[in-house]
Amino acid sequence: MQNFVFQNSVKILFGKGQIAAIVAEIPASAKVLITCGGGSAEKNGTMDQVRAALKNHTFEIFRGIEPNPTYETLMKGVEVVRTQKIDFLLAVGGGSVIDGTKFIAAAAPFDGEPWDIVTKGLALTSAVSIGTVLTLPATGSEMNGGAVISRKSTQDKLAFRSPLVLPLFSVLDPTVTYSLPPRQISNGICDAFVHVMEQYLVSPSESALQDRFAESILQTLIEDGPKTLANPTDYEARASLMWCATMALNQLIGQGVGQDWSSHRIGHELTVLYGLDHGQTLAVVLPCVMQARREAKHAKLVQYAHRVWGLTEVNEEVLIDQAIDRTRAFFVSLGFPSKLEGYGVTCDIDKVVAQLDRHGLSALGERGEVTPSVVRQILAAA
Amino acid sequence: MQNFVFQNSVKILFGKGQIAAIVAEIPASAKVLITCGGGSAEKNGTMDQVRAALKNHTFEIFRGIEPNPTYETLMKGVEVVRTQKIDFLLAVGGGSVIDGTKFIAAAAPFDGEPWDIVTKGLALTSAVSIGTVLTLPATGSEMNGGAVISRKSTQDKLAFRSPLVLPLFSVLDPTVTYSLPPRQISNGICDAFVHVMEQYLVSPSESALQDRFAESILQTLIEDGPKTLANPTDYEARASLMWCATMALNQLIGQGVGQDWSSHRIGHELTVLYGLDHGQTLAVVLPCVMQARREAKHAKLVQYAHRVWGLTEVNEEVLIDQAIDRTRAFFVSLGFPSKLEGYGVTCDIDKVVAQLDRHGLSALGERGEVTPSVVRQILAAA
Numbered sequence: 197m198q199n200f201v202f203q204n205s206v207k208i209l210f211g212k213g214q215i216a217a218i219v220a221e222i223p224a225s226a227k228v229l230i231t232c233g234g235g236s237a238e239k240n241g242t243m244d245q246v247r248a249a250l251k252n253h254t255f256e257i258f259r260g261i262e263p264n265p266t267y268e269t270l271m272k273g274v275e276v277v278r279t280q281k282i283d284f285l286l287a288v289g290g291g292s293v294i295d296g297t298k299f300i301a302a303a304a305p306f307d308g309e310p311w312d313i314v315t316k317g318l319a320l321t322s323a324v325s326i327g328t329v330l331t332l333p334a335t336g337s338e339m340n341g342g343a344v345i346s347r348k349s350t351q352d353k354l355a356f357r358s359p360l361v362l363p364l365f366s367v368l369d370p371t372v373t374y375s376l377p378p379r380q381i382s383n384g385i386c387d388a389f390v391h392v393m394e395q396y397l398v399s400p401s402e403s404a405l406q407d408r409f410a411e412s413i414l415q416t417l418i419e420d421g422p423k424t425l426a427n428p429t430d431y432e433a434r435a436s437l438m439w440c441a442t443m444a445l446n447q448l449i450g451q452g453v454g455q456d457w458s459s460h461r462i463g464h465e466l467t468v469l470y471g472l473d474h475g476q477t478l479a480v481v482l483p484c485v486m487q488a489r490r491e492a493k494h495a496k497l498v499q500y501a502h503r504v505w506g507l508t509e510v511n512e513e514v515l516i517d518q519a520i521d522r523t524r525a526f527f528v529s530l531g532f533p534s535k536l537e538g539y540g541v542t543c544d545i546d547k548v549v550a551q552l553d554r555h556g557l558s559a560l561g562e563r564g565e566v567t568p569s570v571v572r573q574i575l576a577a578a
Numbered sequence: 579m580q581n582f583v584f585q586n587s588v589k590i591l592f593g594k595g596q597i598a599a600i601v602a603e604i605p606a607s608a609k610v611l612i613t614c615g616g617g618s619a620e621k622n623g624t625m626d627q628v629r630a631a632l633k634n635h636t637f638e639i640f641r642g643i644e645p646n647p648t649y650e651t652l653m654k655g656v657e658v659v660r661t662q663k664i665d666f667l668l669a670v671g672g673g674s675v676i677d678g679t680k681f682i683a684a685a686a687p688f689d690g691e692p693w694d695i696v697t698k699g700l701a702l703t704s705a706v707s708i709g710t711v712l713t714l715p716a717t718g719s720e721m722n723g724g725a726v727i728s729r730k731s732t733q734d735k736l737a738f739r740s741p742l743v744l745p746l747f748s749v750l751d752p753t754v755t756y757s758l759p760p761r762q763i764s765n766g767i768c769d770a771f772v773h774v775m776e777q778y779l780v781s782p783s784e785s786a787l788q789d790r791f792a793e794s795i796l797q798t799l800i801e802d803g804p805k806t807l808a809n810p811t812d813y814e815a816r817a818s819l820m821w822c823a824t825m826a827l828n829q830l831i832g833q834g835v836g837q838d839w840s841s842h843r844i845g846h847e848l849t850v851l852y853g854l855d856h857g858q859t860l861a862v863v864l865p866c867v868m869q870a871r872r873e874a875k876h877a878k879l880v881q882y883a884h885r886v887w888g889l890t891e892v893n894e895e896v897l898i899d900q901a902i903d904r905t906r907a908f909f910v911s912l913g914f915p916s917k918l919e920g921y922g923v924t925c926d927i928d929k930v931v932a933q934l935d936r937h938g939l940s941a942l943g944e945r946g947e948v949t950p951s952v953v954r955q956i957l958a959a960a
């Protein structure tokens with residue numbers, strides 16, 4: 197096990213009716229800005245619950261944070277925080293709203309061009325306090341200090357990270373997700389699954405317990421993912437997905453082990469260039485990464501095949517083929533075409549490689565072995 | 579899944595050499611009291627590392643916190659904190675030292691008789707800040723807000739809990755545990771195993787993910803426990819045990835599910851009455867609790883047999899017999915006799931039942947079904 201420092205102070209309020217509890221989590225004197233997306237939280241009654249909980253607080257609402265939240269939109273939120281002297285941000289939405297809110301929180305008190313926070317990885321010295329009401333189980337943003345922000349004008353989709361943008365609390369009420377369309381649930385299952393894989397499919401036995409925790413999340417997603425798609429109001433299955441998605445990226449399973457974020461990095465460029473959903477890019481790219489990297493990750497792929505899929509084939513190459521097939525088939529069962537052409541996309545490989553190069557991401561993977569030529573191989577297969 | 583609120587802000591500094599990092603975790607201006615036990619941390623060099631890390635801090639040392647730390651000893655520590663105006667407690671030791679330090683932290687600023695904190699479960703309004711350097715993987719106290727304190731004069735061994743005694747940080751360096759005697763490692767493995775079982779062996783499927791996390795810890799203890807006993811300086815195996823013991827009782831796996839602390843409650847009384855190690859009592863009592871409660875816990879025992887032990891017997895009663903046998907055999911393999919007579923103890927069942935009654939613990943288990951008559955049955959088997 198590699199040395200690590202782990203701390204995650206986010207207070208999780210889990211379960212039906214927990215939105216009401218936020219009244220005790222936000223200082224009574226705070227001037228709150230509620231941030232949200234396109235209106236689904238308004239339509240399904242979540243915003244009514246939030247307003248009821250904050251009836252004795254002073255708040256305003258900033259609407260319109262889009263999927264893959266953009267610098268352009270978020271800077272309008274920064275302006276509101278600055279002019280209205282907001283001192284608490286309450287994100288009501290999915291990963292995009294929460295990520296966008298983290299950028300607003302970091303940018304508002306930032307002295308300089310806020311885009312530098314993303315491109316130059318500048319350390320923050322302050323940020324506005326954040327709480328979240330999660331409406332879409334997927335990204336884990338509700339329990340981590342990371343965010344992915346896009347900039348339209350430059351075709352960038354980049355991550356930043358700071359403990360200062362860790363939410364103080366997050367409400368996870370499975371019932372507020374009942375009205376989500378199946379495509380968003382599928383995206384969420386896929387996103388959580390691939391988050392785990394990026395932290396799991398590295399060298400074997402770096403941490404026996406983290407390996408088993410990762411396998412636990414994968415197995416639970418495989419069991420409960422289809423259940424919650426088939427029956428959106430099955431509370432237990434939806435609660436299970438919600439908790440899996442949070443645990444998939446709250447730092448826990450990544451402690452003490454190497455990490456390989458190749459699928460995400462390549463996926464981000466595909467989203468920027470072709471407008472695909474984040475989950476769609478991952479469903480296509482991950483199995484191709486597994487195939488391209490099967491030699492380097494042989495031992496872990498064998499463990500994955502045995503423990504996650506219960507496969508028993510003795511020939512290990514055939515076993516790995518089966519494990520990759522099962523992974524792809526799982527994504528297909530969630531409604532994802534397995535190739536880019538299934539989305540009507542003809543991929544310009546040179547362009548993707550050039551984007552990665554421009555973003556300083558020419559050597560991906562836990563040991564930098566996913567070079568441009570490996571990326572080409574992955575994209576050719578995709 | 580039941581509703582839950584989860585927050586655990588302890589900063590974990592994991593790995594070889596991490597003791598040096600505490601210098602940045604304790605305010606430079608703090609007046610520190612280092613608390614420790616009988617001298618093993620002094621002998622194996624851990625205290626030298628601590629002193630080196632704090633060479634620019636002001637500190638004193640309070641020695642002699644015993645296994646099953648007593649009110650009588652701890653009140654001397656309280657006196658030191660009060661008279662020396664200590665504002666930071668650094669516990670260097672195992673669960674007993676850390677638990678004892680939590681009591682000192684709570685009692686020092688407490689206005690009234692501090693024993694009431696334990697017996698009356700009074701809510702704390704303040705506590706001295708705590709950090710820990712863990713030297714014995716077992717209790718999980720390094721990452722939770724609970725403590726178990728004994729009082730010699732009244733033959734009590736009771737728990738208290740407060741978020742205010744949650745350590746700010748805990749150092750987990752596997753190498754400082756290399757010199758521990760095998761009996762203490764066995765106790766630690768057993769304690770962690772039973773901590774998981776008390777949170778796992780309840781109703782099935784209350785939380786699919788928590789179930790799998792619990793099974794992950796059990797499986798890892800079964801795999802790496804014997805390894806670390808056989809080869810104490812195998813870093814990976816010792817690191818694995820250390821992380822398992824912490825994760826076994828840091829609240830995570832118990833969220834959203836019922837809990838049954840029967841084995842611990844009964845074990846505490848056996849320790850008080852007969853001076854057995856905590857781990858020894860658990861190794862004897864848990865299999866007897868499983869047997870006595872096999873009807874109520876049938877479904878979960880079947881799941882445990884399949885997933886943790888990989889058993890495939892079709893007849894479920896035979897399967898459960900096998901699972902209980904495997905559990906008992908695991909403890910025997912760690913060096914624990916399976917019956918109280920193996921420790922030279924003849925148990926006075928009436929006395930144990932009377933102690934539980936006196937402590938208000940006459941209805942144990944997740945639904946209060948472990949009544950005095952069930953306790954008698956358990957103890958007769960033990």
